[in-house]
Amino acid sequence: SGPAMAAPKKGGKMRVGLGHGSTTDSLDPATFENLYSQVLGSALRNNLMEIDSNGKLVPELAESYTVSDDARVWNFKLRQGVEFHNGKSLDAGDVIASINHHRGKDSKSAAKKLLEPITEMKADGKSNVVISLKNGNADFPFIVSDYHVAIMPAKDGAVDWKSGTGTGAFSLGSYEPGVRASLKRNPNFYKAGQGHFDEAELITIADVAARTNALTTGEIDAMDRVDLKTAHLLKRRKGINIVETSGTQHYTFTMRCDTPPFDNNDVRLALKYAINREAILKTVLKGHGVLGNDHPIGRSNIYHAGSLPQRSYDVDKAKFHLKKAGMSNLKVDLSAADAAFAGAVDAAVLYKEHAAPAGININVVREPNDGYWSAVWMKKPWCAVYWGGRPTEDWMFSTAYSADAAWNDSFWKHDRFNELLLKARSELDENARRKMYVEMQTIVANEGGVLVPMFANYVMGLSDKVKHNEMAANWSMDGFKCLERWWFG
Amino acid sequence: MNAEAKTTAKTDGQSDVILTMRGLRIEGYADEVWHEIVHGVDVTLRRGEVLGLIGESGAGKSTIGLAAMGFARDGCRISGGQIIFDGIDLTKASDDELRALRGSRIAYVAQSAAAAFNPAHRLIDQYCEAPVQHGIMPRSEAEADAKDLYGRLQLPDPDGIGFRYPHQVSGGQLQRAMTAMAMACRPDLIVFDEPTTALDVTTQIEVLAAIKNIVQQFDTAALYITHDLAVVSQMADRIMVLRYGNLVEEGETRPIVEDPQKDYTRDLLAVRTFRKPPVDEPEGDIPLLRVENVTAAYGKVPVLSGVSMDIHEKRTVAVVGESGSGKSTTARVITGLLPPSEGRVLYEGQALDPTYRKRSKDELRRLQMIYQMPDTAINPRQRVRDIIGRPLEFYLAIRGEEKEARVRQLLQMIELDPDDFIDRHPGELSGGQKQRICIARALAAEPELIICDEVTSALDQLVAEEILKLLQRLQDDLGLAYMFITHDLATVKAIADEIVVMLAGEVVEQGPKQEILTPPHHEYTELLLSSVPEMDPDWLDRVLEDRAAAI
Amino acid sequence: MTMAVAGSAFAGQSSPWVSRIAVAAVHFFVIVLFLGSVQTNTWAAILGFLAIHAYSVAVLVYWSRMARSAAGDTVIVALTVEYLLICVLFWELFSLWAWSTFFGLVLVQICAFAMVRYWRELRHAPPTAWFGMVVILIYVMIAATAPIIAPFGETEIVASEYEPWGGKFLMGTDNLGRDTLTRIIYGARNTVGFAFVTTVLAFVLGGFAGLLAATLRGWVDQALGRLVDILMAIPSLIFALLILTVVGTSIMSLVVVIAVLDSTRVFRLARAVAMNVVVLEFVEAANLRGEGLWWIIRREILPNVMPPLVAEFGLRFCFVFLFISALSFLGLGIQPPTADWGSMVRDNATLISFAAGDFQLALTPLVPAAAIALLTVGVNFVVDWFLHKASGLKE
Amino acid sequence: MSDIGKMVAQRLGLGLLTLFVVSLIIFLGVELLPGDIAQEILGQAATEETVAAFRRELGLNLPPHERYIAWLVNLLQGDFGKSLANKREISELLDVRLWNTLFLAAVAAVISVPLALTLGILAALYRNSIFDRAVNIMTLSSISFPEFFVAYILILFLAVNLGVFPSISNISEELSFGERVYRCILPALTLTLVVVAHMMRMTRAAIINLLASPYIEMARLKGLKPGRIIVKHALPNALAPIINVVAINLAYLVVGVVIVEVVFVYPGLGQLLVDSVSKRDIPVVQACSLVFAMTYILLNLLADVLSILSNPRLLHPR
Ligand SMILES: Nc1ncnc2c1ncn2[C@@H]1O[C@H](COP(=O)(O)OP(=O)(O)OP(=O)(O)O)[C@@H](O)[C@H]1O
Ligand SMILES: Nc1ncnc2c1ncn2[C@@H]1O[C@H](COP(=O)(O)OP(=O)(O)OP(=O)(O)O)[C@@H](O)[C@H]1O
Ligand SMILES: [Mg+2]
Ligand SMILES: [Mg+2]
Numbered sequence A: 001s002g003p004a005m006a007a008p009k010k011g012g013k014m015r016v017g018l019g020h021g022s023t024t025d026s027l028d029p030a031t032f033e034n035l036y037s038q039v040l041g042s043a044l045r046n047n048l049m050e051i052d053s054n055g056k057l058v059p060e061l062a063e064s065y066t067v068s069d070d071a072r073v074w075n076f077k078l079r080q081g082v083e084f085h086n087g088k089s090l091d092a093g094d095v096i097a098s099i100n101h102h103r104g105k106d107s108k109s110a111a112k113k114l115l116e117p118i119t120e121m122k123a124d125g126k127s128n129v130v131i132s133l134k135n136g137n138a139d140f141p142f143i144v145s146d147y148h149v150a151i152m153p154a155k156d157g158a159v160d161w162k163s164g165t166g167t168g169a170f171s172l173g174s175y176e177p178g179v180r181a182s183l184k185r186n187p188n189f190y191k192a193g194q195g196h197f198d199e200a201e202l203i204t205i206a207d208v209a210a211r212t213n214a215l216t217t218g219e220i221d222a223m224d225r226v227d228l229k230t231a232h233l234l235k236r237r238k239g240i241n242i243v244e245t246s247g248t249q250h251y252t253f254t255m256r257c258d259t260p261p262f263d264n265n266d267v268r269l270a271l272k273y274a275i276n277r278e279a280i281l282k283t284v285l286k287g288h289g290v291l292g293n294d295h296p297i298g299r300s301n302i303y304h305a306g307s308l309p310q311r312s313y314d315v316d317k318a319k320f321h322l323k324k325a326g327m328s329n330l331k332v333d334l335s336a337a338d339a340a341f342a343g344a345v346d347a348a349v350l351y352k353e354h355a356a357p358a359g360i361n362i363n364v365v366r367e368p369n370d371g372y373w374s375a376v377w378m379k380k381p382w383c384a385v386y387w388g389g390r391p392t393e394d395w396m397f398s399t400a401y402s403a404d405a406a407w408n409d410s411f412w413k414h415d416r417f418n419e420l421l422l423k424a425r426s427e428l429d430e431n432a433r434r435k436m437y438v439e440m441q442t443i444v445a446n447e448g449g450v451l452v453p454m455f456a457n458y459v460m461g462l463s464d465k466v467k468h469n470e471m472a473a474n475w476s477m478d479g480f481k482c483l484e485r486w487w488f489g
Numbered sequence B: 001m002n003a004e005a006k007t008t009a010k011t012d013g014q015s016d017v018i019l020t021m022r023g024l025r026i027e028g029y030a031d032e033v034w035h036e037i038v039h040g041v042d043v044t045l046r047r048g049e050v051l052g053l054i055g056e057s058g059a060g061k062s063t064i065g066l067a068a069m070g071f072a073r074d075g076c077r078i079s080g081g082q083i084i085f086d087g088i089d090l091t092k093a094s095d096d097e098l099r100a101l102r103g104s105r106i107a108y109v110a111q112s113a114a115a116a117f118n119p120a121h122r123l124i125d126q127y128c129e130a131p132v133q134h135g136i137m138p139r140s141e142a143e144a145d146a147k148d149l150y151g152r153l154q155l156p157d158p159d160g161i162g163f164r165y166p167h168q169v170s171g172g173q174l175q176r177a178m179t180a181m182a183m184a185c186r187p188d189l190i191v192f193d194e195p196t197t198a199l200d201v202t203t204q205i206e207v208l209a210a211i212k213n214i215v216q217q218f219d220t221a222a223l224y225i226t227h228d229l230a231v232v233s234q235m236a237d238r239i240m241v242l243r244y245g246n247l248v249e250e251g252e253t254r255p256i257v258e259d260p261q262k263d264y265t266r267d268l269l270a271v272r273t274f275r276k277p278p279v280d281e282p283e284g285d286i287p288l289l290r291v292e293n294v295t296a297a298y299g300k301v302p303v304l305s306g307v308s309m310d311i312h313e314k315r316t317v318a319v320v321g322e323s324g325s326g327k328s329t330t331a332r333v334i335t336g337l338l339p340p341s342e343g344r345v346l347y348e349g350q351a352l353d354p355t356y357r358k359r360s361k362d363e364l365r366r367l368q369m370i371y372q373m374p375d376t377a378i379n380p381r382q383r384v385r386d387i388i389g390r391p392l393e394f395y396l397a398i399r400g401e402e403k404e405a406r407v408r409q410l411l412q413m414i415e416l417d418p419d420d421f422i423d424r425h426p427g428e429l430s431g432g433q434k435q436r437i438c439i440a441r442a443l444a445a446e447p448e449l450i451i452c453d454e455v456t457s458a459l460d461q462l463v464a465e466e467i468l469k470l471l472q473r474l475q476d477d478l479g480l481a482y483m484f485i486t487h488d489l490a491t492v493k494a495i496a497d498e499i500v501v502m503l504a505g506e507v508v509e510q511g512p513k514q515e516i517l518t519p520p521h522h523e524y525t526e527l528l529l530s531s532v533p534e535m536d537p538d539w540l541d542r543v544l545e546d547r548a549a550a551i
Numbered sequence C: 001m002t003m004a005v006a007g008s009a010f011a012g013q014s015s016p017w018v019s020r021i022a023v024a025a026v027h028f029f030v031i032v033l034f035l036g037s038v039q040t041n042t043w044a045a046i047l048g049f050l051a052i053h054a055y056s057v058a059v060l061v062y063w064s065r066m067a068r069s070a071a072g073d074t075v076i077v078a079l080t081v082e083y084l085l086i087c088v089l090f091w092e093l094f095s096l097w098a099w100s101t102f103f104g105l106v107l108v109q110i111c112a113f114a115m116v117r118y119w120r121e122l123r124h125a126p127p128t129a130w131f132g133m134v135v136i137l138i139y140v141m142i143a144a145t146a147p148i149i150a151p152f153g154e155t156e157i158v159a160s161e162y163e164p165w166g167g168k169f170l171m172g173t174d175n176l177g178r179d180t181l182t183r184i185i186y187g188a189r190n191t192v193g194f195a196f197v198t199t200v201l202a203f204v205l206g207g208f209a210g211l212l213a214a215t216l217r218g219w220v221d222q223a224l225g226r227l228v229d230i231l232m233a234i235p236s237l238i239f240a241l242l243i244l245t246v247v248g249t250s251i252m253s254l255v256v257v258i259a260v261l262d263s264t265r266v267f268r269l270a271r272a273v274a275m276n277v278v279v280l281e282f283v284e285a286a287n288l289r290g291e292g293l294w295w296i297i298r299r300e301i302l303p304n305v306m307p308p309l310v311a312e313f314g315l316r317f318c319f320v321f322l323f324i325s326a327l328s329f330l331g332l333g334i335q336p337p338t339a340d341w342g343s344m345v346r347d348n349a350t351l352i353s354f355a356a357g358d359f360q361l362a363l364t365p366l367v368p369a370a371a372i373a374l375l376t377v378g379v380n381f382v383v384d385w386f387l388h389k390a391s392g393l394k395e
Numbered sequence D: 001m002s003d004i005g006k007m008v009a010q011r012l013g014l015g016l017l018t019l020f021v022v023s024l025i026i027f028l029g030v031e032l033l034p035g036d037i038a039q040e041i042l043g044q045a046a047t048e049e050t051v052a053a054f055r056r057e058l059g060l061n062l063p064p065h066e067r068y069i070a071w072l073v074n075l076l077q078g079d080f081g082k083s084l085a086n087k088r089e090i091s092e093l094l095d096v097r098l099w100n101t102l103f104l105a106a107v108a109a110v111i112s113v114p115l116a117l118t119l120g121i122l123a124a125l126y127r128n129s130i131f132d133r134a135v136n137i138m139t140l141s142s143i144s145f146p147e148f149f150v151a152y153i154l155i156l157f158l159a160v161n162l163g164v165f166p167s168i169s170n171i172s173e174e175l176s177f178g179e180r181v182y183r184c185i186l187p188a189l190t191l192t193l194v195v196v197a198h199m200m201r202m203t204r205a206a207i208i209n210l211l212a213s214p215y216i217e218m219a220r221l222k223g224l225k226p227g228r229i230i231v232k233h234a235l236p237n238a239l240a241p242i243i244n245v246v247a248i249n250l251a252y253l254v255v256g257v258v259i260v261e262v263v264f265v266y267p268g269l270g271q272l273l274v275d276s277v278s279k280r281d282i283p284v285v286q287a288c289s290l291v292f293a294m295t296y297i298l299l300n301l302l303a304d305v306l307s308i309l310s311n312p313r314l315l316h317p318r
Helices: A035-044 A092-100 A208-216 A228-236 A265-273 A277-283 A315-324 A344-358 A393-400 A415-426 A430-447 B003-011 B061-067 B095-101 B123-133 B139-152 B171-183 B201-218 B229-235 B253-258 B263-273 B327-335 B361-366 B384-396 B400-413 B431-444 B461-478 B489-495 B513-517 B523-530 B539-550 C002-011 C017-040 C042-066 C071-093 C096-122 C127-144 C180-216 C218-233 C236-247 C251-278 C281-289 C293-329 C341-354 C359-391 D002-032 D037-045 D048-058 D064-076 D090-125 D130-144 D147-161 D177-210 D214-221 D226-255 D258-264 D269-279 D282-310
Strands: A013-018 A049-051 A057-059 A062-067 A073-078 A118-123 A128-133 A170-176 A180-185 A199-204 A240-255 A289-291 A330-336 A360-366 A382-387 A450-463 B017-030 B033-046 B050-055 B076-085 B106-109 B189-193 B221-226 B238-243 B246-252 B289-298 B301-311 B316-320 B342-347 B367-370 B449-453 B481-486 B498-503 B506-512
Touching (some): A013 A035, A013 A208, A035 A180, A035 A199, A057 A062, A092 A118, A208 D147, A208 D258, A228 A450, A228 C341, A265 A315, A265 A430, A277 A289, A277 A344, A315 A344, A330 A344, A344 A360, A393 A430, B033 B076, B033 B246, B061 B076, B123 B139, B123 B171, B139 B171, B139 B201, B201 B229, B229 B253, B238 B253, B246 B253, B246 B263, B263 B461, B301 B316, B301 B481, B316 B327, B316 B489, B327 B367, B327 B481, B384 B431, B400 B431, B461 B489, B481 B489, B506 B513, C180 C218, C180 C293, C180 C341, C180 C359, C236 C293, C236 D002, C251 C293, C293 C341, C293 D258, C341 C359, C341 D147, C359 D130, D002 D282, D037 D048, D090 D282, D147 D258, D269 D282
Parallel strands (some): A013 A199, B050 B221, B316 B481, B367 B449
Antiparallel strands (some): A049 A057, A180 A199, A240 A382, A289 A450, B017 B033, B017 B076, B238 B246, B289 B342, B498 B506
């Protein structure tokens, strides 16, 4: 369904069923890791910057910012008159405390690494925050738009995350982790033309069939992660719309380049040629996605290398590279679990069938869902992985591809690549940057250890009461901001 | 009621007939085919008359008794003939009609009251069930009536006993309670199916008296089923002798008992005539087995105190006493199942270890035991070949062809046809046959002493006699010694060399048979001896009178 | 170990030891030969198939001779255990399907033996029992001959996903484009085989422990009883999750874990029933004879506690299917791409919600579920008949 | 009677021991699982540094035995401790969910136990009839379908097509009793279908097993109606095995319903336990396991006491 043209109306109670959420969740943004927390957090709190529906970076709690020429010193000017749900006015102290929440020795925040380059932060009056970085980073405003770096009220330099208080479109009524949260509209919300529902409820419905049924019977108004197998049937139901956005989310089969046989690039290439991406996209994602080209940069990224030829299924090339690697056949274990991504096991099984004609015998090992990320990912030589993607190339590459990245899950080291990464980061010239990022994508595709068969769409199911504008593609549920941006028609 | 009254009732003519069965045929389903069990039997019963049905086990007595209620057990069917009860043909009656009759107009007293009472309900509840369900009287009336009947049947505490559960009441008392229950609706006919077979002689006499009394009081017709001619002659006006589902002989009680016409009836009468030939005094001083001053208890409950006895080679020692007197316990002490708290057991002068676990295989072999209930004493899932073969293999290491030959030989010894029986399961054997298998199993071990714990009590008399003869013959041939536990003095008279009388865990009298059986007796021995029914229809009245007089 | 069991099975027979060992050896040899041949090539497999048939006939003749002896029951038990052990042994050495073909053969042989032995009773089985036996037999045949009768390979992707019924794909294709009928057929051997092995193992473990506890009483009983209490007090799904996550979900560990969990239930039942048997006089008689523990458990008690155990077997057997599919809810369970009914239901379960929209699609999960249900009903009908015979009722 | 008291006391004592061992096993089990709470909560975002910081915060740097003993000492003082994941008091966490779980179990039990007993009795009464076969086929089929599948089918018919019940049972405290029951009906029905077969078959088998007893024959000879014979004469004697099976199934209704909870979005203990295991939140896992183990122990004890009460031989020893 296309974007609704009518002017947004106020009112109603929005009930969203999400496939995520666990009883162990908390309101601490430092530990947010699932869609439930992300959607809830985005309804309650805001960031300095945000990515809007068109994928553009725009100020949110900041009104504007200025940057030094070397992209090292960033000065954010805060919006005036913004109040937290508890009536406290937003000031520079809150921002500094909120960012500091992720820094320091004792921080367990997932954003710690991101914010590490900050050397100094100081308030310039009540409404200016000056942030200095170790090295220049042209993408820094993207980083403060990250959902972890939400702004919370501070007292004595410490933020209060337990209450869920923020500046967001909704304030928290009750919250039962892993079950539901009920929200009320923030009457003092500062964004004009946003935040339409009177009330909202976020319900965890882990089972996809239950979610679908709840949507069909009208017990919820929107759901995430539609069952792709039945999406076409669900679409036919009266009163239900299927909406999808294609962003940076991609699935990979990651090989450890420090472990034989994957230390040989020809083996890696053979494996990259032995997979029938179209078939997997069609069968596993039922077409709800885009082919991957063995690098993590999606079409919605600015510097996506569209010129790079699409790699396709080619048994001969696979055989050729295998032979080049000095092998006539190959037997490898591929670890997968549905925890890696929905359909990972199926994808692996399909891959096994595709690779067989090339003399590659893939033994699919289904790992337990439980503990997948600690016991399999970055441990087993070859496994299925899911990446939410990052809004910028630099962010993505430095998260998982640079030699010193904490999550360099392919254990891949490429000097030229690392050099380019550093250079591109502080480069402010668009064209020069583009050239460098395209080269990096080419290197990763041809020499990297990550097989990226596909980018997966975010597929959501909406009751036709629910209206929305163009949907943001960066994350699921309208960039987590469904509650703020949607309304009932 | 007296003799004249009965005679008038009998001459009263056909109208007085309460039950007629004509050409009754009943089939049982076994081995996937229908076998005829009862082959056209005619029975006529008048109001107030007691008809005795007698015959060996499996003769079809119970089957006929149940047929009188229009009932056939699971796996049986009435295949021919008529059963007319008070003008109603039970073979044609509907289920509802039959149900209305049963319990209210025809009642049943089962062989084992302990099994036939529902363990989950109080006696009085079970009593009241039939009258209340048949709508004969309300519960309160039935209860009052029950107490009255309990009193008449001389149950202790008639007002309270009904509120006990079946397991809280002794066997004899249960049997009387069952009689009371049958009486509840004042039926026209009661079927007594071996009501005293499971009881010991002293209890039996009380139950017999109670039944006789109540039947006379209410002038109820009765079918009295038993395999003991002496018992039936006390109870019945007329007797029918059955065998293999056929009528052998029928007539008034006294003529049948005094002058039987048929050989089979004569055999039944002659059962108690078997006598063991007297043997010499034991030679040698060391008895084969000596029980020395044994005191034993189950947990804290003392059962035996200071029991001593000797068993000599090739001799039979009978241990008698009423139920619960400690006979089996003595056997358990000897076999080592129950270590005594004091005293010891010597075998050929050597002390045996108190527990069987520590006894050597050879010691175990020389001392074998045969149980009272052949049903539970042999494993229903093993075949005869394996049951008998096991001791051979286990003790004597005989295997293969040799074992097979030995098993066959043993089967011949106990007079069972090897070809026919070697592959059977116990379920395919009669009680007597099972007991023989138990004997063969004991024999297979080539023992020196066999403890027989009431081996004949569960069997009918003809079979029992066969077993006794068999044991005797084996003793003569193989030189075995027996410890023969029983409560049946007739058996004792037949087989014993020496007798040990036990009461309440103590030996009250012991010595050679002649000595014990010749008066003067110990008073308890006297009671035991006088309770053995005699083949005289007046015996019961006489004994009861004597006893009443004695008090 | 296997030999010992087999040997003891024949010990009840009156032939001398040498021949017993010879029989056991031939037995073992043929099995090895067969498993080997299946592995190498088709021709060898066909030869092996013929060999195993000839061998089966020979075994049958031998058995029918023995059918009258009490050793027969023991032979059934011993053979089952023996085959089981071999299956487990060859598990990793050969591929899954080799063992399951073999398993089917085992069942056929045991069925055949049971039929010879119980033919008299069988003739008079009620229609429901016949229905059950026919169902079981069909399943066993399907399982045994899966590679021959299945139209495609077990994991072969033959078309696009969810092809309609009929034509080349009788039951359509599944979510990955594999032939559903083929998967159902292979599912029979994997699922039924798995459930059978697991249940038997559970009964061997739990049954033996239960009988041991009942026979020995005292502290053994206490110790085993408390151990089982502890195992049962932990929610089984969590227990399985803990163990399987630590040791991994190989078929082997699945079998062992589910069997251990199930065996606690069997233990309680076996113990309770055996308690009533150990007090009977024939057990006392065997004790007095000086028999060892093993004999008493195996020959005196076991045969008498079979009916309730068999009844439990009927239900436990199908609980295994359910447990596997419950495990796959947690991402554990049988490894793909092995076809198994539980996972087939699980993988396509959501389709049922759209039965109104596309009925044929909704059948995708229903077919394997129905396959399980039919087997459950069949097995339990046979069990009911057996129970009815054992209850002593003759109506 | 005092015998029962003694048995109960002894069993409770053993129960405590069992609980202790269970907690130990669970603790060890979760310890052995790959990863710990720090890694699991941070998930894909875990780095060495953050994990180390998290561990320090939670006290996970202490050796396992010290943590276990500390937990045990707290427990003995009646304190379940706090959830590691979100710092909430575990007792609070358990409180609501335990009641929810018990509520669902109760609704399911109220439907399933009488249904199973009635069907079992009727099946025994009309044994080998069409009715008996039909009931058997139905119940056996229903247990052959995995729980979640049964749930989907029920939802399809009763929620989606007919719309009589809600498809998700997200109950909350504000709801009235009636509303709660209404929302619980579908999960309760699902559970009913799952447990009825076992109880019904056991009832049937236990009754049939007694029908050859002499006292049943006696009851027939008293002219009683077949229904009365089954209910008054066979059933009371078959109670012990039936009670035991009912207890096992009740325990299942409390302990084993994770999947039903997930499908119906029912906030019960099972879901909490599974979530906590996957996040390695050991104190919560232990607390849940103890509650479950306790349920099992108490239900078993109750079954044994009831078996004794139902058997006059044991209740009124001579
Ligand atoms: N349900 C049955 N099915 C088949 N045959 C049966 C059945 N009940 C009894 N019979 C057979 O019928 C015959 C007569 O049995 P019945 O019980 O009437 O004998 P009985 O004279 O009462 O013997 P007992 O003194 O042992 O009680 C026996 O041979 C027995 O094996
Ligand atoms: N296992 C037992 N535990 C406790 N008391 C027992 C046990 N067995 C028997 N008794 C009691 O010991 C006493 C003697 O029993 P025993 O079995 O020796 O009697 P018996 O003379 O053989 O009687 P019967 O003729 O009935 O077999 C009885 O009062 C009986 O109740
Ligand atoms: Mg009889
Ligand atoms: Mg005795």
